[in-house]
Amino acid sequence: MLQAGDNLDPLLKRPFSILDYDDELLYFLFKKKGKGTIYLSRINKGDVITLLGPLGNGWPAPQGEFIVIAGGIGIVPLMLLLKQHRNKAILFYGAKNENELLMLEEASKLVKEIYISTDDGSKGTRGLITEIFNDFLVSNSSCKDLTIYCCGSPPMLKAFSKLIREHNLSCYASVEEYMACGVGACLGCVVKVINEADSEGFHYKTVCKDGPIFNLKEIIWDQVF
Amino acid sequence: MGSGFLDVIKPNLSIQIATLKLKNPVMTASGTFGYGEEYSEFFDVSRLGAIVVKGLSMKPKKGNPPPRIVETPAGLINSIGLQNIGIDHFLNEKLPLLLKFKTPIIVNFFGDTVDEFIKTAEILSTHKGIAALEMNVSCPNKEAGWRIFGTDPKILKEVVSRVRSATNLPLIVKLSPNVGDIASMAKIAQDGGADAVSLVNTFLAMAVDVKTRRPLLANIVGGLSGPAIKPIAVRMVWEVCKAVNIPVIGMGGIVTYKDALEFLIVGSKAIAVGTANFLNPFATIEILEGIEKYMVEEGITDINQLIGSLVIDYERTYNN
Ligand SMILES: Cc1cc2nc3c(=O)[nH]c(=O)nc-3n(C[C@H](O)[C@H](O)[C@H](O)COP(=O)(O)OP(=O)(O)OC[C@H]3O[C@@H](n4cnc5c(N)ncnc54)[C@H](O)[C@@H]3O)c2cc1C
Numbered sequence: 040m041l042q043a044g045d046n047l048d049p050l051l052k053r054p055f056s057i058l059d060y061d062d063e064l065l066y067f068l069f070k071k072k073g074k075g076t077i078y079l080s081r082i083n084k085g086d087v088i089t090l091l092g093p094l095g096n097g098w099p100a101p102q103g104e105f106i107v108i109a110g111g112i113g114i115v116p117l118m119l120l121l122k123q124h125r126n127k128a129i130l131f132y133g134a135k136n137e138n139e140l141l142m143l144e145e146a147s148k149l150v151k152e153i154y155i156s157t158d159d160g161s162k163g164t165r166g167l168i169t170e171i172f173n174d175f176l177v178s179n180s181s182c183k184d185l186t187i188y189c190c191g192s193p194p195m196l197k198a199f200s201k202l203i204r205e206h207n208l209s210c211y212a213s214v215e216e217y218m219a220c221g222v223g224a225c226l227g228c229v230v231k232v233i234n235e236a237d238s239e240g241f242h243y244k245t246v247c248k249d250g251p252i253f254n255l256k257e258i259i260w261d262q263v264f
Numbered sequence: 265m266g267s268g269f270l271d272v273i274k275p276n277l278s279i280q281i282a283t284l285k286l287k288n289p290v291m292t293a294s295g296t297f298g299y300g301e302e303y304s305e306f307f308d309v310s311r312l313g314a315i316v317v318k319g320l321s322m323k324p325k326k327g328n329p330p331p332r333i334v335e336t337p338a339g340l341i342n343s344i345g346l347q348n349i350g351i352d353h354f355l356n357e358k359l360p361l362l363l364k365f366k367t368p369i370i371v372n373f374f375g376d377t378v379d380e381f382i383k384t385a386e387i388l389s390t391h392k393g394i395a396a397l398e399m400n401v402s403c404p405n406k407e408a409g410w411r412i413f414g415t416d417p418k419i420l421k422e423v424v425s426r427v428r429s430a431t432n433l434p435l436i437v438k439l440s441p442n443v444g445d446i447a448s449m450a451k452i453a454q455d456g457g458a459d460a461v462s463l464v465n466t467f468l469a470m471a472v473d474v475k476t477r478r479p480l481l482a483n484i485v486g487g488l489s490g491p492a493i494k495p496i497a498v499r500m501v502w503e504v505c506k507a508v509n510i511p512v513i514g515m516g517g518i519v520t521y522k523d524a525l526e527f528l529i530v531g532s533k534a535i536a537v538g539t540a541n542f543l544n545p546f547a548t549i550e551i552l553e554g555i556e557k558y559m560v561e562e563g564i565t566d567i568n569q570l571i572g573s574l575v576i577d578y579e580r581t582y583n584n
């Protein structure tokens with residue numbers, strides 16, 4: 040989690056994935072949304088910012104070939120996975136338009152195959168990446184056994200959950216929720232997860248500590264988006 | 265350790281709340297420090313005056329659906345919904361770990377009914393190692409149309425006095441600030457047998473997404489905490505300190521040692537740090553060190569000289 044400045048507004052640090060690292064630096068890539076990211080975008084070289092981390096779990100290691108599905112800025116937490124397992128992934132990468140297909144060149148060098156889509160058709164196929172993936176599955180049914188690694192907006196994950204269940208695929212997804220503490224203390228960042236031992240069939244898990252990566256099949260989405 | 269000079273003038277920070285002796289007045293606020301272990305990775309939590317754990321109930325509670333938190337200017341609205349692991353799990357799994365820390369463990373608890381409050385207090389009281397109980401009366405009462413226990417004088421009196429009879433541990437009543445006259449509620453808690461009162465809990469609040477015209481919390485409303493509430497909290501703590509004889513534990517928006525000093529000066533014997541833990545995991549320790557430094561600089565040798573040392577030059581302007 041990152042925060043620029045030490046003023047009280049915005050109050051909380053914002054969660055970000057690590058894009059990459061080397062001996063000296065951690066690399067982040069973020070999209071300007073509201074106060075937190077606007078302030079972070081204004082920092083200059085030499086400014087001091089606050090970092091709390093690394094937090095939470097990581098991707099389970101892929102065995103052999105695997106599938107990666109990224110929506111827009113959701114590519115960020117997947118880049119290290121692609122880098123650590125070069126030429127093993129089939130990447131499906133979708134965004135609103137060409138400009139939002141970040142790290143496209145870098146990512147395409149790390150993968151075995153790549154499929155691109157944009158909502159407006161400015162690059163790749165026009166349409167949603169989950170639909171492109173669905174079409175791909177129809178003609179490549181052998182790929183149904185490959186593990187999927189996925190990150191994208193909540194609506195995308197929600198749509199994708201349905202597909203995963205229908206085809207009985209195995210998929211890990213990096214999930215987003217608002218965070219306060221980042222260490223599992225406030226219970227503010229929960230998602231609903233299937234729990235068969237429970238009388239109502241679910242319990243809440245924290246995205247910051249138990250996640251952010253969950254087995255997508257286990258997540259219950261009942262929020263309105 | 266340290267320079268001989270500082271050793272000589274190291275001020276006394278210890279305070280006492282009923283039979284409970286604390287090495288310093290800095291505690292954690294319930295629900296913001298988990299069960300201690302979450303923050304023990306950052307610093308030696310044994311240095312704290314006390315650890316107050318997340319509110320517990322008889323049975324585990326799932327809590328509210330997400331989104332549960334929303335940030336507002338200098339504040340945080342939460343509707344966690346009192347999610348907790350239940351007292352059995354706490355006593356078996358968490359308490360033994362907590363007892364390794366060399367600081368008193370204060371257990372915050374609540375119930376849906378007066379009976380549940382009593383039963384929970386009874387069970388907690390039979391366990392060795394718990395230093396004190398803090399009852400959270402800012403929770404809804406199943407038997408009174410889910411009205412908040414702590415906002416109804418009659419119910420507050422009943423629940424406090426009955427829990428009092430159920431435990432020999434020091435009993436802290438954590439007051440709800442969502443009332444018209446906080447001082448009278450504090451008196452009720454005192455008359456019911458509380459050894460101390462703590463305040464403030466969060467203020468009932470709401471935030472709306474103007475684009476979607478929907479509430480930002482799934483629960484619609486939640487409790488506001490953080491720097492935004494501090495001036496109201498200081499005022500309430502001051503009013504309560506004037507109204508009761510029992511010790512008062514002050515909290516609400518404390519981020520820096522100066523914030524903590526305000527609460528001590530208006531009369532609270534101890535202070536608790538909540539939301540600030542989220543902003544800075546070292547907040548409690550930095551506040552403790554700040555208080556100590558301030559005392560050295562001001563030549564105050566004992567924290568009790570500071571507590572309640574508010575100077576009011578024009579008392580007559582206050583119409584109490
Ligand atoms: C584990 C994790 C990793 C992330 N990694 C990245 C990353 O690498 N790069 C990146 O650009 N973003 C990432 N995000 C999202 C990023 O944290 C949010 O965009 C950021 O918190 C927005 O803060 P803000 O103050 O700019 O906007 P705010 O003013 O807080 O919000 C602006 C808008 O964004 C939405 N929003 C804000 N935070 C969240 C959230 N946590 N979940 C869902 N919606 C939210 C709100 O609905 C609001 O409409 C990640 C989130 C999580 C949980």
Ligand SMILES: Cc1cc2nc3c(=O)[nH]c(=O)nc-3n(C[C@H](O)[C@H](O)[C@H](O)COP(=O)(O)O)c2cc1C
Nearest residue numbers: 293294295319400464465489490516517518538539
């Ligand atoms: C996420 C969160 C969870 C909380 N949970 C509890 C709780 O379980 N029991 C309780 O008595 N108070 C609870 N509180 C209230 C705090 O203990 C404290 O009274 C309040 O937040 C004001 O202090 P602050 O502004 O320093 O946070 C909670 C507060 C927050 C922010």
Ligand code: FES
Nearest residue numbers: 219221223226247
């Ligand atoms: S952000 Fe506090 S529990 Fe996840």
